[in-house]
Amino acid sequence: MIDKHTAGLVIDEARQDRGLTWNRLAEIIERPPVWTVSALLGMHPVPQAIADVVRDELGLDEDIAKALTRQPVRIGPTDISADPTIYRFHELIAVYGAALKALIHEEFGDGIMSAINCSVAVDRGTHPDGDRVRVTIDGKFLPYAWNASEG
Amino acid sequence: MIDKHTAGLVIDEARQDRGLTWNRLAEIIERPPVWTVSALLGMHPVPQAIADVVRDELGLDEDIAKALTRQPVRIGPTDISADPTIYRFHELIAVYGAALKALIHEEFGDGIMSAINCSVAVDRGTHPDGDRVRVTIDGKFLPYAWNASEG
Amino acid sequence: MIDKHTAGLVIDEARQDRGLTWNRLAEIIERPPVWTVSALLGMHPVPQAIADVVRDELGLDEDIAKALTRQPVRIGPTDISADPTIYRFHELIAVYGAALKALIHEEFGDGIMSAINCSVAVDRGTHPDGDRVRVTIDGKFLPYAWNASEG
Amino acid sequence: MIDKHTAGLVIDEARQDRGLTWNRLAEIIERPPVWTVSALLGMHPVPQAIADVVRDELGLDEDIAKALTRQPVRIGPTDISADPTIYRFHELIAVYGAALKALIHEEFGDGIMSAINCSVAVDRGTHPDGDRVRVTIDGKFLPYAWNASEG
Amino acid sequence: MIDKHTAGLVIDEARQDRGLTWNRLAEIIERPPVWTVSALLGMHPVPQAIADVVRDELGLDEDIAKALTRQPVRIGPTDISADPTIYRFHELIAVYGAALKALIHEEFGDGIMSAINCSVAVDRGTHPDGDRVRVTIDGKFLPYAWNASEG
Amino acid sequence: MIDKHTAGLVIDEARQDRGLTWNRLAEIIERPPVWTVSALLGMHPVPQAIADVVRDELGLDEDIAKALTRQPVRIGPTDISADPTIYRFHELIAVYGAALKALIHEEFGDGIMSAINCSVAVDRGTHPDGDRVRVTIDGKFLPYAWNASEG
Amino acid sequence: MIDKHTAGLVIDEARQDRGLTWNRLAEIIERPPVWTVSALLGMHPVPQAIADVVRDELGLDEDIAKALTRQPVRIGPTDISADPTIYRFHELIAVYGAALKALIHEEFGDGIMSAINCSVAVDRGTHPDGDRVRVTIDGKFLPYAWNASEG
Amino acid sequence: MIDKHTAGLVIDEARQDRGLTWNRLAEIIERPPVWTVSALLGMHPVPQAIADVVRDELGLDEDIAKALTRQPVRIGPTDISADPTIYRFHELIAVYGAALKALIHEEFGDGIMSAINCSVAVDRGTHPDGDRVRVTIDGKFLPYAWNASEG
Amino acid sequence: MIDKHTAGLVIDEARQDRGLTWNRLAEIIERPPVWTVSALLGMHPVPQAIADVVRDELGLDEDIAKALTRQPVRIGPTDISADPTIYRFHELIAVYGAALKALIHEEFGDGIMSAINCSVAVDRGTHPDGDRVRVTIDGKFLPYAWNASEG
Amino acid sequence: MIDKHTAGLVIDEARQDRGLTWNRLAEIIERPPVWTVSALLGMHPVPQAIADVVRDELGLDEDIAKALTRQPVRIGPTDISADPTIYRFHELIAVYGAALKALIHEEFGDGIMSAINCSVAVDRGTHPDGDRVRVTIDGKFLPYAWNASEG
Incomplete structure (x- = not known):
């Protein structure tokens, strides 16, 4: 059983190997970009039909597609809130909240x-x-x- | 010497006593609303000219106006990140960061x-x-x- | 300016001095008990009409009633989550969440x-x-x- | 030796593969739904007779059933209290505790x-x-x- | 309004001034020693009759006695779990829990x-x-x- | 090299497989029950003679017995202080410390x-x-x- | 009632005003220097006879002497473990513990x-x-x- | 590539298997005992010549000796500051710092x-x-x- | 798929095996030393051309070079801020910030x-x-x- | 007795009232600017002669000058490490440490x-x-x- 986070890493790797941007992948599955990245990295359950498209487009195993459709626990595998790109948003909320x-x-x-x-x-x-x-x-x-x- | 946070509380009280909305106050000082609230609550230094307008408009003491012009330490007096309205923004960054x-x-x-x-x-x-x-x-x-x- | 938490302490004291239960107070203001306690302790803004009733019923000063009507920051003055009565609820969420x-x-x-x-x-x-x-x-x-x- | 948390993941996977809802599984073992999910995910010891039914119904190995019957340490393998669905309950206790x-x-x-x-x-x-x-x-x-x- | 912790400090001071041990005070109010100390320091509500005895015995003001009868929040005003005498008990639970x-x-x-x-x-x-x-x-x-x- | 915590898990499993209670095991090694459980779970060094008895009684490998005799680091592999059974003791110390x-x-x-x-x-x-x-x-x-x- | 920490601040001030070193004060009360400083800053109960000597030597009020004799809670009023002089000792324990x-x-x-x-x-x-x-x-x-x- | 902490565990095991005390090992490499234990457990870089002696004395693989010579990150693999033997030193610093x-x-x-x-x-x-x-x-x-x- | 941190460990090992200093490696890739070390340890994306040079110079596998070019999450795999060499910088900011x-x-x-x-x-x-x-x-x-x- | 932090606030206020920059004040006392600001805000003991100059230059009370000369506890009254200007330095150490x-x-x-x-x-x-x-x-x-x- 592959967890959603590991599935997200595999998807990201396959996406880069095929030279697909996240934006292009979002167009292919006809979803907004932020939703697409979040969902494929494991933060949303992905409808079966979209999971199938992603599987075919990126040549993924079935268990990756299956992981996409599962209900997520919406917490990351590690706390990345201190990464500079992400921290700036938390700082903004601290200053302007x-x-x-x-x-x-x-x-x-x-x-x-x-x-x-x-x-x-x-x-x-x-x-x-x-x-x-x-x-x-x-x-x-x-x-x-x-x-x-x-x- | 009045610190910027206490000055912010006094300003907010005076603003409500006069029936002034934050948006109206922002119009009076000709600044954007989010900047206005943040600055008057102590998160930005306020230029002297604007501090004078705020002082006159709200009938504040001079030391309140003086506090407004000082350089801030941009951390709040208490951690309000768990307030439900503010927490939702941090949760969004956690989910979509x-x-x-x-x-x-x-x-x-x-x-x-x-x-x-x-x-x-x-x-x-x-x-x-x-x-x-x-x-x-x-x-x-x-x-x-x-x-x-x-x- | 009296903050909402201090106002809540004053109200609780006045309520006990008059021998009023929280449930009775809730009946008087015609609101549900949990809402009533939370709101009077500072977790909700209280409509002006209800604040007036509470003020008259408990013989409070006007600034207490005024504090009731203000928008709350919904965090307590101290973290009471370790109090045994309250902790049991957090434990339940930990076990059954x-x-x-x-x-x-x-x-x-x-x-x-x-x-x-x-x-x-x-x-x-x-x-x-x-x-x-x-x-x-x-x-x-x-x-x-x-x-x-x-x- | 399989720990209770891993056993819970295997059970959840087998349950989904067979198209069984948690509610249906609760009916089969004649226990309330919240107890059923908690116990099968590792938060309660499961009586031997029920563990046998679960094992047969889901086609599990004996060591999974054995794990179910052991006494739990009632803490999760990761802290999921920040998951939005679960956090709302903790926030409620913080606001209404x-x-x-x-x-x-x-x-x-x-x-x-x-x-x-x-x-x-x-x-x-x-x-x-x-x-x-x-x-x-x-x-x-x-x-x-x-x-x-x-x- | 005097909070239960402050009341406890006043009681402890008065007790020492009169040369009363905690054990003697427990005898006077006919309660077990650990209960007595905890309750008088603010961790339990004290029945009115006992609060009256304590008040008279130690020559306390009425508001101290009143504080004793209130329902406690059972958390201390400061975290004293690192005090060596108290820490040893927490260490025991860590080692033998x-x-x-x-x-x-x-x-x-x-x-x-x-x-x-x-x-x-x-x-x-x-x-x-x-x-x-x-x-x-x-x-x-x-x-x-x-x-x-x-x- | 097997660490003392893993050795403890193996011992507990073997003990249950043989239908031995902790109390019975304590009798066999002629030590008090709380000491026995703590020591076999890794919190104390076990004398060689006792480790040999435990090894023979439970049919353990030599490296398990060897792990028992090593000097422990007396901290658990995970923090289990929030487990309800254990937490109650910490709460007691918090209330009565x-x-x-x-x-x-x-x-x-x-x-x-x-x-x-x-x-x-x-x-x-x-x-x-x-x-x-x-x-x-x-x-x-x-x-x-x-x-x-x-x- | 003066707490032991405040008493310690008063003593330190009086000591400096009189030009007394800690070592000299230790000689006067015939106690080792580290014990002397710790005890006078509030970490140990001071015997009545020594408290009297300190009171007379430094011209302190009686309530300061009384505070010295009380049983301490051995935790500081603020966490000073990050002060560079003190931190080095904690670092040593971390490295050589x-x-x-x-x-x-x-x-x-x-x-x-x-x-x-x-x-x-x-x-x-x-x-x-x-x-x-x-x-x-x-x-x-x-x-x-x-x-x-x-x- | 073996990290310095794992190398330390292997060294400690080999040392015990050969019946060598830390003090004896310190004599062999002609270094002070505390330095010897710390360095061999991974807290100091060990000079090549000493690493060779240790390797020969304990019959270690070359990659263990190589790990000894590398520059350490002086933080442990787990926080052992709560181990009772080590905690007492931190408590001393807290009380006497x-x-x-x-x-x-x-x-x-x-x-x-x-x-x-x-x-x-x-x-x-x-x-x-x-x-x-x-x-x-x-x-x-x-x-x-x-x-x-x-x- | 090799993560950037693991790639950094492999690079550091290969560098030492070849007797290359970080400064020499920085000269080879014509980048400043601090940037070079940070980037090769995983804190910056490395341009493809430089990754190729590093791969050839150190005899690395292609997947290591690929890891170098990926976008980093700029948080370390473990918190090393307590390492004495690094802590001194944080202390300086605490004292002089x-x-x-x-x-x-x-x-x-x-x-x-x-x-x-x-x-x-x-x-x-x-x-x-x-x-x-x-x-x-x-x-x-x-x-x-x-x-x-x-x- | 005025603590060094409060003394620092008074000095900063007096400095601004007189229109003196920190750099100018550093010139007057013939010390480097970073040392000057740190020392006057309470992070260093100030030699008596310099404290006298500062007192005279800024028209301070004697107890402020006295506070300057005392040995500091080098921790701030509040943690300001999250202030954006200061945080960037900590982030740099996290990324480049x-x-x-x-x-x-x-x-x-x-x-x-x-x-x-x-x-x-x-x-x-x-x-x-x-x-x-x-x-x-x-x-x-x-x-x-x-x-x-x-x-």
Whole structure:
């Protein structure tokens, strides 16, 4: 039984061997790039039909495809939050988190931005001082609501 | 001597007493909302001219305005990363961080998105299933570069 | 300016001085007991009308009522997760969390139980071996959904 | 010698290969679903008779059945408390723990809800805004009692 | 409002000023010594009648007695687990915990020794090599039981 | 070379296969039960003569017996302090540690109970409300003494 | 009531104001220097007679002397283990701890060096490359002994 | 390629098989005992000539000798600071560290005892109450000095 | 698939077997020494041409060269920050970090020294009291700038 | 008694009120800038003569000057290592620490760069892409040496 993380390493290796970018792979399976990378690295269950396409496209064994379809535990095999590229995002939340909270509260009322009903995109922005990374996080607003099941 | 965090609490209280939203305060000082909240809560040094406007607008003592202009230590007085509204952002980075890293690398090469030359915006998106919080993080791409001073 | 936690201590003291149970206080403000205790101890913003009732009922100063209405940072002033009564709940999640996750996934698909659109209730159950504490957690199922704002 | 956690992974794999849900497996062994999943994943000792049924139903080796019957160390092989589905429960205890403690105290006196003499159930609730996950935790009340053995 | 920990410090000071040992104080209130010290230092709620005796015996203010009767959060104001006298007990559990678990399981079956229905005593033992501290922990055995409320 | 922890797992397995309880094994080697379990699981060096008896009784390889005789590092291979059965003891020390310290000081003066010159025993106590686990910790009192070698 | 740590700060200040070295103070109270500094900074209870001498010598208030005589919690008010002078000792134990353990075992058998029946001294050593700090730790060997009280 | 820690385990095993004490091994290689144990367990690079002697004396493979000569990372493969024998030394530093710092400062001025130009020795002391472990730490005093390279 | 860390160990071994210093290897690939060591140990992606030179020079397998070219996760396989040689640098930042921050702010305004557009060099300095290690960190100043992409 | 950290805050405030830069203050006391800031913020003892100059220059009370001369505990009042400006230095050590260690070893042999006999300087470097922060750390090389005091 191959775990989803190991499957992700195999997929990444096969992808590079075939000279496929993540963006191209996302086009092939017709999914957004951030979702595609996360899902193939083990952070989302992949529908069977997409797993089959990935398997065929990259020439993977069946057990890799099977691992893709399993429900993930959404924690990484190692804590990579100190990697400089990833740390900058955590630093941003540390510096601007209180401001985001205040403005979400002011605009929407008491609640949160969902991290479940949510999409993330990365694209390139331009600026005279040099190109920019633009990350858009787009999550449903969830108001604190004291609901209970009926009946 | 009033520290920047205490100054931020006083400012927030005065702002609410006068019925001013953060967005309105941002308009008055002609700065973006996320910058405005962060800076007034103590995460950025505030230029003297803006500190004076804030002081007059909110009827603050001079030492509050003076605190605003000082250089910050950009760590909060308490760790609020477990507050549900803020935690969701850290969870997103935990779940999607490896994907963001892979796509930044694919698009820009080896490097990071700057958290220093960077702006953050929050706005409201619409969707049939309910309104959405849209956070845009827009930072300069910084390639790993082994430069040294000249001469 | 009185912070929400200090306000909660004052309210709890005043409540005991008047011989009011939390359940009775919940009836007076017509809110569920768990919400009532949490909100009055500082974990939720309390609507102005309810804050006024609490203020009058307990003979509180206006600044206590004002603190009740403010937006909370939902972290406690100290970490009380090691208190035996509270620790047992964390232990239960440690022991049964993987099972809860598997069964939620099996019944609802990939997603989570919301901790925001959620209610909690405590009541007394009976059993020949002794009475029982019955805690019901009732939260909306949120499927992982890769949605984005329109337009 | 196969440890209980590895045995749990083998069982889960065999279960999925045979198309058996956890709920169906619970019916077969005539045990509640949460207990069934926890016990088969390694958190409880399984009586020999039930271990035999599981072994036959899933076509397992004898050493897997033997592992099931051993006394567990009730800690997971990795800390999965940051998985989003499981984290929400810990967040709920963080937000509502003080309220649960206050209400248990008010209703029952000084003591705790047992996490040992305790059952947990998950079911589906309905609501116009969407279906809900309903988790019921039902534990014996244990009053603080300063007893000692006789004689 | 005086918190239970501060009340405990005041009581300990008053006790020493009057030359009362903890054991003598335990005799006066007719409770076991370990319970007495723990309760007066803030780890247990003290019944009103006993709190009155303590107040009169030590000449305390009414608010100290009131603090004694409140429900405790059973965590200390500082972590004293590294104090050498206390650390030795934690080290013992670290060294012998697995053995205690194995023997409890062998003698009683799957379960725990209750830390709630439990008493602790300290007395002096004799030995040619020097006197000994004898700590007896006496807690009810609680078998893991999957019970639920009736009806 | 087999480490002491692995040797302990092998011994426990062989013991169960032969239907030997820990208590019976303790009788065979004529040592107290808690010492026996701890030593065979790797927490004490076992004298050669006893290691030989254990080897013969359980049909173990010579390298297992050799591992038993080695000097231990007295830390476990994993931290099992969160296992519910073991955690209760740590919780007891957290709740009653300050009281134990005060009473040891009052009875013996400034010092500690030795965790080295110390024995631990578990036995069954009876009580109308159910049987009880009785753990006795019996350690030499060590007064703080500022001694130095002579000469 | 003055805590022992605050008392230590007052004593250190008074000592410096009078131009007394720690070594001179140790001579006056006829105790070893390391014991003297530790005890006056709050890590040991000071006998009444010595506390009186210190009080008179330094012109302290009675409550300072009283604090000296109380039983200490032997943990500092802040963790100073990262201070460079103190850290070097912890680093030495990290680097040489396994060797110390092996040699103690080889020379004395299974056991520890007592940190309770123990003295510590600092003196100056000479060497052509520069003077040296010589710290001697002299503690009683305590063999692991499974003793119990008699009778 | 064998890492230095594994090499250390092999050396220790071979040493015991040949009935060589650490002290005898130290005599053979004409180095101090603490240095010898530390170096052979992986904490120091061993000169080629000594590594050859050790290899021949213990009948080791060449790659073990090669591992001995490599530069170490001076951190252990697992944290053994909680082992009782080693912990006592850390506790001593925790209890007496502030005193050591004060006395070093008083005797030598602002600076530290070097943990690099430093030797450690263990020997047996005698005392009527039982033999003692005497650890001598002898490190060069390094004054804080704000020097810079010339030219 | 060989990970970059394992590749680094193989490279270091091969380098030593061939008697090549890191400095010589840096000359061969015409890169600065610190960059060379970091990159070959796995902290930077190595351009294909340089990876080919390293492969040929050290007689490595192709998969080692391939590992060199992959994008790194810039976290080590183990935390070596407590190694004495490395710890001293962290201690320096702990002691002088606030001063560096104040002086960068005074000289350049609000911002940071980039750790991405940055080079590090080590060389030998001379001094009558002994040779010195001189580490130069040379990073671009990045002012806090609230820029956003255009258009 | 004013602690050194509070004294540092007062000095920084007075310095700003007088419009003195740190560099100017360093010139006045004729010390290097990094030393000056560190020492005045509490990380070094300041010689009496310099403390007097600072007191006079900034119009400070005598107890501030007295605090400057005291021996420091070299740990900050709060952990500021996560401040972005300071964190970058720690990140650099995390990324390049293993390389620094390897090159120091190659150039100097087994040992460390002293953090005690060490100076730090910050200056401005130029580069076509923007000015640079240049930090020079210049510490004495200390070889591991197993020396002991004579006689």
